[in-house]
Amino acid sequence: MLPMRSPLRRAAGYVLWRWRRRPPTVTTADHGAPSDRIKALLTPPRGSSWHVVLLADRRARWRVQRWMRTFFTDDILIFAAGFRPSRTRQPRVTVKKLTVPTDALHALRRIPPVDLIVDLRRPVPTDDVQRATWRMLHPAVAEHGAYIHLDASPTTPDVLRGWARTRSSTMTERARYRPTTDVRRLGDYAIHLMAGPVYxxxxxxxxxxxxxxxxxxxxxxxxxxxxxxxxxTGKIHRNRESSDTAHLDAxxxxxxxxxxxxxxxxxxxxxxxxxxxxxxxxxxxxxxxxxxxxxxxxxxxxxxxxxxxxxxxxxxxxxxxxxxxxxxxxxxxxxxxxxxxxxxxxxxxxxxxxxxxxxxxxxxxxxxxxxxxxxxxxxxxxxxxxxxxxxxxxxxxxxxxxxxxxxNHDPYWFHPAVADVWAQLRRHLIVPHSSQGRQRLFVSRPSGMAHRDCRNAPQVEELFREYGFQVVYPEEHSLAESAALFGGATTVAGFGGSALFNVLFSEHLRTMIILNHEAYLARNEHLYASALGADSHYFWSAPDVRQASAVLDPKAFQSTWDFDFARNERLLRATLEALPESQ
Structure with a gap:
């Protein structure tokens, strides 16, 4: 027997190690293998090597070996369900466990776009897992790459192209997104040539x-x-409770x-x-x-x-x-x-x-x-x-x-540090003792606006004037003038929207009164009142166009409307009469 550490023993071990790591021998028959023929059809990647992803279950383990041989010198990521691929000592091969398709999705989000995804699992005619996996993973393929899957059924390329048409039917024309440029068949494989780009x-x-x-x-x-x-610290009051008036969280x-x-x-x-x-x-x-x-x-x-x-x-x-x-x-x-x-x-x-x-x-x-x-x-x-x-x-x-x-979106929030930014803006925009406004301001909107025009705004303005409010149009003033107007205000009322956001300059705000229609889902006014510690009173009216579903309808959001005096006037007057004289 040879000594354990003899030179001959070490040499034999080295030869055996090199033999096990040898590249696969490609025979004449191998040139006809589907994986080799598919590789020849595809556009080579821009980089020096391919980045390939294989999805396989136990029944497809022999196909994994074939594809590993074809891309022997390239980067291969294998998602294996129920088995451990052999020959995984091959350089640049990584294996991850595949329990559900989202395992692959989560992993692909953490790496650059890949050149090729190959789903080697044989499809089951009674389920739609293969198509669902394609929908989930195909965006991870770089433009001009390919998504390949087994398709032993007599599915025609036209049917497979329907996958892409269904996918793009929900996209707007502006995006010009096409999942694929073409779909081809080669033996049992369907080849989706990707278009992109996708981000x-x-x-x-x-x-x-x-x-x-x-x-x-x-x-x-x-x-x-x-x-x-x-x-x-401020309290929230509203004239009615409904799903349209939600997201006013304390x-x-x-x-x-x-x-x-x-x-x-x-x-x-x-x-x-x-x-x-x-x-x-x-x-x-x-x-x-x-x-x-x-x-x-x-x-x-x-x-x-x-x-x-x-x-x-x-x-x-x-x-x-x-x-x-x-x-x-x-x-x-x-x-x-x-x-x-x-x-x-x-x-x-x-x-x-x-x-x-x-x-x-x-x-x-x-x-x-x-x-x-x-x-x-x-x-x-x-x-x-x-x-x-x-x-x-x-x-x-x-x-x-x-x-x-x-x-300004669910979940709605602001960070307390934003108040420090507002305080610095106030210090430099408002000259001490230069407040130009009254303690009570009503922030109005010009008639005939394209967005959220309140048709009876003049009548609403007159009601607030009765209670000592100064009606202001912030767009008629410079930012410094608006800061001076709002700087001394303790009660600010108005139609919901951009002009009301000037309350960030109100250092001593105690009360906000917001008039909105129910399809206006923004909650900036609520966030400002919460950040400034002010009470807020909401008075809702019906829009001309209502939100029809949970998906935001811009036409409803920007709908014209009338302030509903029949619904709101009595409570609004009671709210105004209850304001302290100092406000």
Whole structure:
């Protein structure tokens, strides 16, 4: 017997080890294998190797070996149900357990788009699991890649193309999304050639996954605000209880807020959209912890994947420097600006100290002259050199973004730190002892407005004048003048909407009276009253167009209406008469 450590023994062991790791021998017969023929049909990936995903159960384990041989030098991720594939010592092979299809979905969300997904499980004619898996996983395939599955039944390519037609039927024309460019058959396999492009939505709560999803992107945490439970001191009164008047919660929970520095190839599009390759990054979402994150520019495929207009894929100019995110979901809109921008300013001071050459970037329409925007930023300490006004998409390499401290969406909340931003704005916009308004203000809206026009607004104004209210139209004043008007007010009433948001300048607010129609589902006024510790009184009337379902109808949301005197006048007068003289 040879000694255990003899040179001959070691040499024999080395030869055996190399033999076990040898590449598979491809015979003439192998060239006709479906996996080899399919690979020859596909467009090679842009990178140096393929990224392949295999889904298999125990009955398909022999097919796994065939596909592993075809892609021997490539990256392979195997989702195995009920078995452990052999030869998994093959370089660049990873195996994960597959219990339900969502196991694969969760894993694919954490890696870049793949070139090929192959479902090797033989379909059962009586169920729709195969099609459901396709619907769930096909967005994870890169454009010009392929999704392949077994289809031993006599299903024609036209039937399989129907999968894509059904998928795209819910999409708007603006998105121009086609799941596939074509569907082909090769033996028992159906080959869906993917079109794309598709973007994975990564909200703030999944930001940690960017380490593996976007390895070329560097993400550093600069600052963090802890979560907070808010128990507002003000009371909530409403003239009626219904599902239309919900979400006026007395107790609110604000999640933790973060400020991150993103470094890499970044595209700053419109409506807050920020992308890196095929990923829509956390700053893209107006509502930080919305269950299904959304962006105005994007059209969703499902809860995880979305599309962007084809125009966003064109070449765009590069902007050098470090930038601070002050983009809003809608540009040049006072209501969105006044709720969304102060809610991001909380991190400016720390970020500027961290990166001295940092500049804030705001999107504005072409030829637009920002006025109230300049006033507000100047009041917060941003000079003209600190701000870049951008009207077109740009590519940047350094982007600092803060979690918004304001969520006007279920679950509704604000973070207490936003009050510090408001306080600084008041200090710099309101000259001491310069209050121009009365203690009681009624915030009205001009007649004939395109959105939520109240036809009997003049009669409503007269009612409030009877009780000593000054009727104001904030759009007729500069931001500093509006701040002075609201600065001394203790009672603010008005029609729900952007003009009423000026209450953030009211340091001593005690009461808010809000007149709305029932299809107006925004709750900004409730959040302001809660943050300022004021009582709130809601008076609801019927809109001309009602919300027909749980899905928001913009026509109902912006419907014209009449203030319902028959329903509300008696209670409204009683509320006004009960106000203390000091208010």
């Amino acid at each position: 994975l939505k990564v909200p703030d709560r999944r930001a940690a996954s960017l380490q593996t999803r976007a390895p070329e992107l560097r993400v550093d945490l600069i600052d963090r605000l802890p979560a907070a439970d808010i128990a507002p 107790a609110l929970h604000a999640p933790a807020a973060t400020m991150r520095h993103y470094q890499g190839q970044l595209r700053v599009l419109s409506h807050m959209a920020l992308t890196h390759q095929r990923t829509l990054l956390p700053p893209s979402f107006r509502y930080p912890n919305e269950q299904v994150p959304t962006n105005v520019l994007a059209t969703d495929i499902d809860a995880d994947y979305t599309t962007l207009p084809a125009s966003t894929d064109r070449a765009i100019p590069r902007l050098d420097g470090d930038f601070f995110d002050l983009t809003a979901s809608y540009h040049a809109h006072f209501g969105h600006f006044i709720t969304e921008i102060p809610a991001k300013l909380w991190g400016w001071g720390v970020a500027k100290a961290h990166i001295p050459d940092l500049r804030a970037l705001l999107r504005v329409p072409r030829d637009y002259q920002p006025t109230y925007e300049r006033e507000l930023l100047s009041a917060y300490g941003l000079s003209s050199d600190d701000v870049v006004w951008q009207s077109e998409p740009v590519e940047v390499s350094s982007w600092v973004a803060c979690t918004s401290l304001w969520q």
